Amino acid sequence: MNKRTYSKLTDQALTLFGQQIKLARKQRRMSEQDLASRIGVARATLQKIENGEPQVSIGTVFEAAVLVGVPLFDPEATSLRPHLDRIDDKLALMPTYIRTPKKDVKDDF
Secondary structure: OOOOOOOHHHHHHHHHHHHHHHHHHHHOOOOHHHHHHHHOOOHHHHHHHHOOOOOOOHHHHHHHHHHHOOOOOOOOOOOOHHHHHHHHHHHHHOOOOOOOOOOOOOOOO
16 A cells, blocks of 8 residues: 655644644643543544644544644634635635646647
């Protein structure tokens, strides 16, 4: 089985986010087991999150971040609804689907 590879920036972002979660957990004096229980996962899964391993579902990672107070997208947000509304407005203006451009027809005779 081939291991999926990620870009350097993706690896760094995963590591950074995991470390932010770990730092926030420790600042709140929570054990790994306490946070894992609150998320509803095994302690080993929390360790994967904190180590920046990409195999953990994004929902689980976001839940860990929220529970320890790591901001998602906007440091002041208590709701992301305004951001979602803006994106919905922009998406409404975009085409429903994107077609792959057809090859140019060479009609130079």
